[in-house]
Amino acid sequence: MTVTTSRIHVLDPRLANQIAAGEVVERPSSVTKELIENAIDAGSQRIEVDIEQGGARLIKVRDDGIGIGEEDLPLALARHATSKIGSLEDLEGVSSLGFRGEALASISSVSRLELISNAEEDPRHGWRVVAEGRGMEARVTPAPHPRGTSVGVRDLFFNTPARRKFLRTEKTEFAHVEEAFRRQALSRYDIAWVLRHNQKVIHQLPAGHSAAARERRIASLLGKNFIEHARYIEREAGGLRLSGWVGLPTHSRSQADQQYFFVNGRVVRDRLVAHAVRQAYRDVLFNGRHPVFVLYLELDPDVVDVNVHPTKHEVRFRDGRMVHDFLYSSLHHCLASAKPAESAEESNADLTDMTGASPQAVEGAGEHSETNAEQPRWQQQGIALTHSPARHPGGELVRRFMQGYQALHPDHEETLLTPQPSAPRAESYEVREAPLTTMPDADPTAPPPLGFALGQLHGIYILAQNAQGLVLVDMHAAHERIVYERMKTQLAAAKGLDAQPLLVPVSIAASRAEVATAESEQEAIAKLGIELDIAGPETLLVRQLPALLAQADPEALVRQMLEELARYGRTHQVEARVHELLSTMACHGSVRANRRLTIDEMNALLRDMERTERSDQCNHGRPTWTQMGLKALDRLFLRGQ
Numbered sequence: 154m155t156v157t158t159s160r161i162h163v164l165d166p167r168l169a170n171q172i173a174a175g176e177v178v179e180r181p182s183s184v185t186k187e188l189i190e191n192a193i194d195a196g197s198q199r200i201e202v203d204i205e206q207g208g209a210r211l212i213k214v215r216d217d218g219i220g221i222g223e224e225d226l227p228l229a230l231a232r233h234a235t236s237k238i239g240s241l242e243d244l245e246g247v248s249s250l251g252f253r254g255e256a257l258a259s260i261s262s263v264s265r266l267e268l269i270s271n272a273e274e275d276p277r278h279g280w281r282v283v284a285e286g287r288g289m290e291a292r293v294t295p296a297p298h299p300r301g302t303s304v305g306v307r308d309l310f311f312n313t314p315a316r317r318k319f320l321r322t323e324k325t326e327f328a329h330v331e332e333a334f335r336r337q338a339l340s341r342y343d344i345a346w347v348l349r350h351n352q353k354v355i356h357q358l359p360a361g362h363s364a365a366a367r368e369r370r371i372a373s374l375l376g377k378n379f380i381e382h383a384r385y386i387e388r389e390a391g392g393l394r395l396s397g398w399v400g401l402p403t404h405s406r407s408q409a410d411q412q413y414f415f416v417n418g419r420v421v422r423d424r425l426v427a428h429a430v431r432q433a434y435r436d437v438l439f440n441g442r443h444p445v446f447v448l449y450l451e452l453d454p455d456v457v458d459v460n461v462h463p464t465k466h467e468v469r470f471r472d473g474r475m476v477h478d479f480l481y482s483s484l485h486h487c488l489a490s491a492k493p494a495e496s497a498e499e500s501n502a503d504l505t506d507m508t509g510a511s512p513q514a515v516e517g518a519g520e521h522s523e524t525n526a527e528q529p530r531w532q533q534q535g536i537a538l539t540h541s542p543a544r545h546p547g548g549e550l551v552r553r554f555m556q557g558y559q560a561l562h563p564d565h566e567e568t569l570l571t572p573q574p575s576a577p578r579a580e581s582y583e584v585r586e587a588p589l590t591t592m593p594d595a596d597p598t599a600p601p602p603l604g605f606a607l608g609q610l611h612g613i614y615i616l617a618q619n620a621q622g623l624v625l626v627d628m629h630a631a632h633e634r635i636v637y638e639r640m641k642t643q644l645a646a647a648k649g650l651d652a653q654p655l656l657v658p659v660s661i662a663a664s665r666a667e668v669a670t671a672e673s674e675q676e677a678i679a680k681l682g683i684e685l686d687i688a689g690p691e692t693l694l695v696r697q698l699p700a701l702l703a704q705a706d707p708e709a710l711v712r713q714m715l716e717e718l719a720r721y722g723r724t725h726q727v728e729a730r731v732h733e734l735l736s737t738m739a740c741h742g743s744v745r746a747n748r749r750l751t752i753d754e755m756n757a758l759l760r761d762m763e764r765t766e767r768s769d770q771c772n773h774g775r776p777t778w779t780q781m782g783l784k785a786l787d788r789l790f791l792r793g794q
Contacts, residue, residue: 264307265307
């Protein structure tokens, strides 16, 4: 191998800019993003984006911002020239979107760029600067232009053919441009936006500050289904504020293409954020599906570093653990509070809008709603359903767990649906009343959201009638969630996990980084019921595990736990494993398919669903119930047509 050496020299400015362009300018969507961010920083109220041939031929962004004066225009295309920062202190608390002073210089080195701007109110004024991928000194010439700036980028990568050949089809490139536009339009509702492709208007979004205006914009960009199946969240604590829309678990997608997270107005893709969101949805999302959300996190700019990546897509939080916990707890509680009552209320509103009549006026809505004037019949039936687990695999473990659940509330006679030996048939059940504590009671003057049971279909589904029409419930899936949530409540009430020492401690060959994490996080690890000793510079010793995880693989559990602690400052591995076990136990302990229930038992199950957290989905993320409105049924049978 021959080694050649040469003298150190300063790179040609044009070549230096083209190298920098490799970090900033990946494809037309990258250019679009950078130009839009400059327009936002200029205080624009309206931003128009014109694209031709997916951006390969033209990318033009026009704004009505403060503009650039004649004397500053030559510097606009110079590398490391910026009006956003002036000192290291400015960089540490930067709040503008663009600040590096690299974007325009990099873009102009790989395209034919024209910039026209006017910083005055008189539209006869204005100045133009042009660059065509060369390192020549920029020349400024007069050019009439309204107050604001227009930047046109033509023939991207015309002088770097190796990069141009990696561009995809026009359709694919425009899809990326539209996504970049969508992210920016979701970041600022107070700005009016226009996107055109080949002279055709794709998006025209008016500015708006009200909640309704924001929802209209989201519906325009992400579809009406997003808003119809999302919950608004707003929470503030410890200097952090989270707001936005969180998709219900039943409205998930096969890919993570509708996930938008903004930190102080900047769209980011952050591993810590992604982990917190994933953990919040862990208990309710079907396997392989991805949640949807548009979320905004606001915090002091001094405690977040946006200068960790050339494209500024990533951020670093000064206290990542606090941010992670805040995001997880906020989303976790938001999703936990979603229950059939709210879904049915949304259907109520839809039905009123369509028919012009009150939902309570719908025929048959409440004919069985009361037994007396003071309290509806359904309100009197606080009945918990727990099918006997003794007949199923793992039944002894479940039986002992449920005995513990009963012992936890000695003042209340907890309800069990248990086969009665003296009953005339094997599937009959004894129903006893007991109070429910998982969710607050509904309005006693209104009919129950899930209505009243009509009967069973093939021993699998419960058919019920409510104000909107027909309700179909998967009785096993619904009861599985009810039992599961009660088991988790019991575990939480016990204030910790029972620990079980291992007969033979398990030795783990660990990296020095894993040992360091184990040492620094000893207190957090001990709270999880795990005793982890450091037996050497590269050896860990597991002496104790939570009793419920006695059969788990100690090495795999500890490694995953240490990885999460090192990366996110928090681990949910133990909780996840315990909840997986509880989920299995709940599955075995819930009422099975082909079990015949009485009308009272069915109604009791419906009432439990209305009061139980996350009861819209079973433990595996499948829906537990669905609604068929009267209008849909009328269409099905061609009534009124």
